Amino acid sequence: MTAPPILIENLTKTFAPERGVMDVSMTVDEGEVCGFLGPNGAGKSTTIRCLMGLYRPNKGRAHMFGLDASSRNAERLRDVGYLPGELHFPEMLTGADILARFAHMRGLRDMTQRDELVDRLGVELDAPIHTLSKGNKQKLGIVSALMHKPRLLVLDEPTSGLDPLLQDTFATMMHEAVGEGRTVLLSSHDLAEVARLAHRVVIIRTGRIVVDDTIDALRATAPGSIELDFDHDVDVSALSQIPGVTIRTSTPRHVSLIHTGSVAPALTAIAALEPVSITARPAELDELFLRLYEGEDLQRAGTDGGSEGTAR
Numbered sequence: 001m002t003a004p005p006i007l008i009e010n011l012t013k014t015f016a017p018e019r020g021v022m023d024v025s026m027t028v029d030e031g032e033v034c035g036f037l038g039p040n041g042a043g044k045s046t047t048i049r050c051l052m053g054l055y056r057p058n059k060g061r062a063h064m065f066g067l068d069a070s071s072r073n074a075e076r077l078r079d080v081g082y083l084p085g086e087l088h089f090p091e092m093l094t095g096a097d098i099l100a101r102f103a104h105m106r107g108l109r110d111m112t113q114r115d116e117l118v119d120r121l122g123v124e125l126d127a128p129i130h131t132l133s134k135g136n137k138q139k140l141g142i143v144s145a146l147m148h149k150p151r152l153l154v155l156d157e158p159t160s161g162l163d164p165l166l167q168d169t170f171a172t173m174m175h176e177a178v179g180e181g182r183t184v185l186l187s188s189h190d191l192a193e194v195a196r197l198a199h200r201v202v203i204i205r206t207g208r209i210v211v212d213d214t215i216d217a218l219r220a221t222a223p224g225s226i227e228l229d230f231d232h233d234v235d236v237s238a239l240s241q242i243p244g245v246t247i248r249t250s251t252p253r254h255v256s257l258i259h260t261g262s263v264a265p266a267l268t269a270i271a272a273l274e275p276v277s278i279t280a281r282p283a284e285l286d287e288l289f290l291r292l293y294e295g296e297d298l299q300r301a302g303t304d305g306g307s308e309g310t311a312r
Ligand SMILES: Nc1ncnc2c1ncn2[C@@H]1O[C@H](COP(=O)(O)OP(=O)(O)OP(=O)(O)O)[C@@H](O)[C@H]1O
Pocket: 015, 019, 020, 021, 038, 039, 040, 041, 042, 043, 044, 045, 046, 047, 085
């Protein structure tokens, strides 16, 4: 069996008690896009830096394609594209110099992909790094991570500093990378972007993984909402008995509820109450992520009717 692109086992890296990451385990399989989410300071960058061999863990291990994080062989340089959360390019070099260095390091001769990325993102190649805006440095970072068409992309907040048009361009590039079978670990605060791109989501909070589940399973637990208006006073007690339904607010002539799983049992009970209008909104994954971010557990976030997922 071939080694997965990313395998992290019982990784602990602490800077002070309860600061850092504790006992983190996760796997990213070939061709998978794994969204890596969590509030500021949760431990995403620390995990990624351990994976990239930039931090030495206190305990546990982090492997890419079966190779330990500390190994620096040429194959690994070619197979992995890393975009750090904070870019530190030598200030006096130009964008062209930086990309030439990366190409040399990876033994890259065919510059077709580099040229195409530079063109699509509108990268400034001739100006020294210290004159570039944050967004323009970020674009250069993206080109340096993608220019050699690596099998694995490790991207720490890739759209940070990009304007909305470039965020769209980046999303298109990610769809293309996924279509080509590349594997992506995507740390991002853009929840809608992760909901669109990822196959799986790992959420870390205060250094520990709290959710590791597929998008499909999470979608099944994400609550949808229904607003009901009546031209007569109603008693909503029947609705609150339906598994998976939670009444958010109710007045005699208006009810707001959330539901998980099949909407059919709720609809049957709603029809019996004869509303004059029904407004239904499907489950929004980014809303579910946000609630998990904030500390809600997966079962409560999806009310009490959904899957239990693999919340820890
Ligand atoms: N070099 C360091 N020295 C001391 N503490 C650190 C260091 N790097 C990270 N930490 C601490 O480890 C914890 C995790 O930080 P980390 O940067 O991994 O979080 P993050 O999830 O990437 O956050 P953000 O979303 O803000 O980028 C925080 O408490 C942070 O202060």
